[in-house]
Amino acid sequence: MSSPGGQAAYTCPYCRMASDGTATACPHCGAPVDVRLRSTDSGWIEQPPIRDMARIRFSRSSCQISGAYVPVAEMALDGQDSVYFSHHVLLHTDPKVRLEALQMGGGWNRMLAGMPLIMMRAQGPGYIAFSADRPGETIAVPLQQNQGVDVVEHRFLVATGNVGYQWQASGVWFTTPDDNSEEWHYPVGQFMDRFIAQGGPGLLLLHAPGNTFIRDLAHGQHICIQPTALMWKDPTVRMSLHFEYPRGQYWYSSARWQAKSTWLTLQGPGRVAISSVFERPEGTGIIRRSSGATVKQW
Numbered sequence: 001m002s003s004p005g006g007q008a009a010y011t012c013p014y015c016r017m018a019s020d021g022t023a024t025a026c027p028h029c030g031a032p033v034d035v036r037l038r039s040t041d042s043g044w045i046e047q048p049p050i051r052d053m054a055r056i057r058f059s060r061s062s063c064q065i066s067g068a069y070v071p072v073a074e075m076a077l078d079g080q081d082s083v084y085f086s087h088h089v090l091l092h093t094d095p096k097v098r099l100e101a102l103q104m105g106g107g108w109n110r111m112l113a114g115m116p117l118i119m120m121r122a123q124g125p126g127y128i129a130f131s132a133d134r135p136g137e138t139i140a141v142p143l144q145q146n147q148g149v150d151v152v153e154h155r156f157l158v159a160t161g162n163v164g165y166q167w168q169a170s171g172v173w174f175t176t177p178d179d180n181s182e183e184w185h186y187p188v189g190q191f192m193d194r195f196i197a198q199g200g201p202g203l204l205l206l207h208a209p210g211n212t213f214i215r216d217l218a219h220g221q222h223i224c225i226q227p228t229a230l231m232w233k234d235p236t237v238r239m240s241l242h243f244e245y246p247r248g249q250y251w252y253s254s255a256r257w258q259a260k261s262t263w264l265t266l267q268g269p270g271r272v273a274i275s276s277v278f279e280r281p282e283g284t285g286i287i288r289r290s291s292g293a294t295v296k297q298w
Contacts, residue, residue: 009021010026010033012026012028012029012031012033013045014026014029014031014045014047014048014214015028015029015031015140015141015142017029017142017144021033024051024054025050025051025054025055025056027055027056027057028056028057028140028142028203029050029056029140029141029142030050030051030054030055030056030065030140031047031048031050032048032051032054043215043216044213044214044215044274045213045214045215046211046212046213047139047211047212047213047214047273049068049137050065050071050137050138050139050140051065052065052066052067052068053065053066056140056203058081058142058160058201058202058203059078059080059081059160059162059200059201060078060080060081061075061076061077061078061081061124062075062076063075063076063140063203063205064076065138065140069135070131070132070133070134070135070136071131071132071136071137071138072091072129072130072131073129073130073131073138073157073158073205074127074128074129075127075128075129075130075158076126076127077097077122077123077124077125077126077127077128078124078125079124079125080124081123081124081160081161082121082122082123082124082160082161083121083122083128083158083159083160083161084102084119084120084121084122084158084159084161084165085119085120085122085130085156085157085158085159086119086120086156087118087119087120088133089130089131089132089133089157089158090120090128090129090130091129091130091131092127092128092129093122093126093127093128093129094126094127094128095126096125096126097122097123097124097125097126097127097128098122098123099120099121099122099123100120100121100123101118101119101120101121102118102119102120102121103118119165121161123161130157130158130205132157132207134207134209135209136207136208136209136210136277137207137208137210137211137212138157138205138206138207138208139205139206139207139208139212139231139273140203140204140205141203141204141205141206141232142201142202142203142204143163143195143196143197143201143202143203143204144197144201145197145198145199145200145201146196146197146198147196147197148194148195148196148197148234148235149194149195149204149232149233149234149235150192150193150194150232150233150234150235150237151192151193151194151195151204151206151231151232152188152189152192152193152230152231152232153189153190153191153192153193154189155206155207155208155231155232156193156204156206156207157205157206157207158204158205159195159202159203159204159205160202160203160204162197162198162199162200162202163195163196163197163198163202163203163204164195164196164197164198165193165194165195166193166194167191167192167193167194168191168192168194169190169191169192170186170188170189170190170191170192170239171239171290171291172186172187172188172227172239172240172241172264172290173185173186173187173190173289173290174187174241174243174262174286174287174288174289174290174293175286175287175288175289176285176286176287177285177287182287182288187227187228187241187262187264187281188227188228188230188239188264194235206231206232208231208275208277209275209277210275210276210277211275211276212231212273212274212275212276213273213274213275213276214271214272214273215271215272215273216268216270216271217237217266217267217268217269217270217271217272218268218269219268219269220267220268220269221267221268221269222265222266222267222268223265223266223272224242224263224264224265224266225263225264225266225272225274226263226264226274226278226279226281227241227262227263227264227278227281228278228279228281229274229275229276229277229278230264230266230272230273230274231273231274231275232272232273233266233270233271233272233273234269234270234271234272235270236268236269236270237266237267237268237269237270237271237272238266238267238292239264239265239266239267240264240265240267240290240291240292240293240294241262241263241264241265241289241290241292241293241294242262242263242264242265242293242294242295242296243261243262243263243286243289243293243294243295243296244261244263244295244296244297245261245295245296245297261281262281265294
């Protein structure tokens with residue numbers, strides 16, 4: 001298939017956006033175009049790391065990803081473009097780049113969840129760079145106008161100014177005994193961040209602590225993943241918990257049973273992305289669980 005200019009058209013298998021295919025990396029997400037699509041038999045696609053010095057374009061600006069162990073996202077901001085970010089990821093900036101604080105709503109709940117109360121906004125022109133300050137990969141998620149994604153806590157790095165942001169309860173929880181009361185647990189975090197491109201295409205950069213794998217779920221298709229492995233999902237993908245325990249492993253009350261495996265069930269349609277790094281869940285006595293949770297005996 002050729003473009004009007006006679007160049008081969010290319011659709012990136014990772015971000016699903018089209019380009020002329022002449023560059024060595026997708027101009028939207030930075031994924032290399034000269035590598036074979038690596039897909040597992042189960043349907044997961046490994047997203048290759050953005051190569052050192054690869055360049056991503058957005059609006060009238062660009063972002064260059066440098067380094068492999070602890071990548072740095074250096075942006076050349078046009079005077080009409082802006083980005084926002086958590087203040088602790090700022091690495092360096094030109095003095096002419098204008099910085100200002102963005103106060104976020106729902107401060108009390110955000111503070112209880114360990115989320116930043118204040119975001120920073122950078123307005124071009126000039127250079128500004130960001131780093132998650134820990135090993136991993138920088139993942140670019142380009143968004144078409146009105147397209148959104150749900151991101152788990154502590155993965156957000158930076159977004160273009162036209163990407164709207166709101167946070168919402170994850171709706172996934174369970175409780176365990178704690179002396180004479182209950183302790184609440186949120187396997188994917190108490191809140192999730194929703195980012196939506198407004199008024200045109202936008203760009204979202206995330207930090208992945210390990211290798212990243214993406215999968216398209218068909219309508220009604222279910223999969224189970226480690227809860228803390230989830231990175232982002234399309235808003236159309238539904239979440240619920242799934243617990244498993246051996247037969248006969250009950251506590252003194254039938255309302256409390258000893259779960260040996262805790263899974264996050266995702267139901268399509270839509271895309272999901274997971275990281276190969278996750279926290280190992282421990283078996284625990286369950287008292288209550290969020291709506292839609294399922295239980296299975298071995």
